[in-house]
Amino acid sequence: MESSKIVAIVGRNGSGKTAYVDQLRKQMASSRLRYIAFCDTYGATTDKAYYLQLRWNQHDIDNETPYVGDVLQRAYDQLGEDTAERRQLLHHLYTLFDFEPLLDKYVISLSSGELRKFQLIKTLLANPQTLILDNPFIGLDAETRQQLNHLFPLLAKEQHLIIYMVIAREENIPDYIDDIIWITPKEEFCAPLHHLDDKRHRAILSLAETTENPIGNKEIVQFNHVNIKYGNRTILKDLDWTIQKGECWALSGPNGSGKSTLLSLICGDNPQAYANDIRLFGKQRGSGESIWEIKRAIGYVSPEMHRSYQHNIPAFQVVASGIKDTVGLYTRANESEREQCLWWMNIFGIEELAERPFLTLSSGEQRLVLLARAFVKAPQLLILDEPLHGLDSQNRLMVKEIIQTYSQLPGKTLVMVTHYEEELPVCFTNKKYLVKNI
Helix, strand or coil, rough: CCCCCEEEECCCCCCCHHHHHHHHHHCCCCCEEEEEEEECCCHHHHHHHHHHHHHHCCHHHHCCCEHHHHHHHHHHHCCCCCCHHHHHHHHHHHCCCCHHHCCCHHHHHCCCCHHHHHHHHHHHCCCEEEEEECCCCCCCHHHHHHHHHHHHHHHHCCCCCCEEEEEHHHCCCCCCCCCECCCCCCHHHCCCCCCCCHHHHHHHHHHHHHCCCCCCCCEEEEEEEEEECCCCCEEEEEEEEECCCCEEEEEEEECCCHHHHHHHHHHHCCCHHHCCCEEEEEEECCCCCHHHHCCCCCEEECHHHHHHHCCCEEEHHHHHHHHHHHCCCCCCCCCHHHHHHHHHHCCCCHHHHHHCHHHCCCHHHHHHHHHHHCCCCCEEEEEEEECCCCCCCHHHHHHHHHHHHCCCCCEEEEEEEEECCHHCCCCCCCEECCCCCC
């Protein structure tokens, strides 16, 4: 066995990458093997963290709530002796991931990208011999991706590591890879991309004739000097932002800059919205509207939503829950709603998954189901937080073109977050960049 090696496991969504990794883990069962899934389905150890992050409920913090530095220090103490070499590795990882400023932060208040870095640091402290990383670059800003691409070959060499990377996109295969295991045949995986076919393109545009456009107010979102703080940490400071009806906005910024927090203010999930001057669809927040009135006009998908969706119900029912704005479906869809859901599943090419239990689908297939859920109401405001997470190149292009086509419908307003500039459809001509508050 080589002392160090980096191998890519490559395949399309639903091709069997997860099954292959499961078999690999069984064959290589060892205390020196570590596995991290950077897709959107995490284990129970992080479910509470994401639950709290999704609802932005800092009232649940108590004396037992752990700090980042304390958890990492405990991991360091439990996973090996306190040697100068290990201390050097710990501080090297802190420096590499710019983690020193986060050590006094609560784990449950880490952003999605910050939590992924936290997981990686904690795992590397175990001094693994074999490391399996599922989608290691997903959800990370460009600077952090560059850091990882510098770190992985260095770690493999210095720590004598064998690293397996599960990858769904050809362009994410690093040039330092020593070997590739093709789950999808190479010629199929690297084949030319298929664009959204003309039939589905026309079908989306036909919605202009059948969907209502009830929101008459010109301003969909208006933030006036908005400030959001958790404890002594400022997330958003004196923020002004106006989104006009029919505009498409690209929201960007480094991990931890407050993008998901900002979107939670729009979607009605953040209680601090009531302490700020925020207007949605022409109405002042806190003027008597219910959260359901807000959500009725909004379609939404995000990594946090994906991780919170632990209901093993048929994929069709997941899509139908978007009509009711619930996580899980608690009332039976009528015939009209059923047709509506299957119509959108057909648009996303997943109609054959309708009766499959959601948790048995691959992460990429789950993401397509949740995208259909976001679109199912043909909402006036569509919020897409990292919508292409975990999708292979074929599905990324398809979803990108669905978004672009949808933006052409009259009165539709879109906000999209991505760390990849090339993922943005051309309709996103307005840009909002958030800086990280220190």
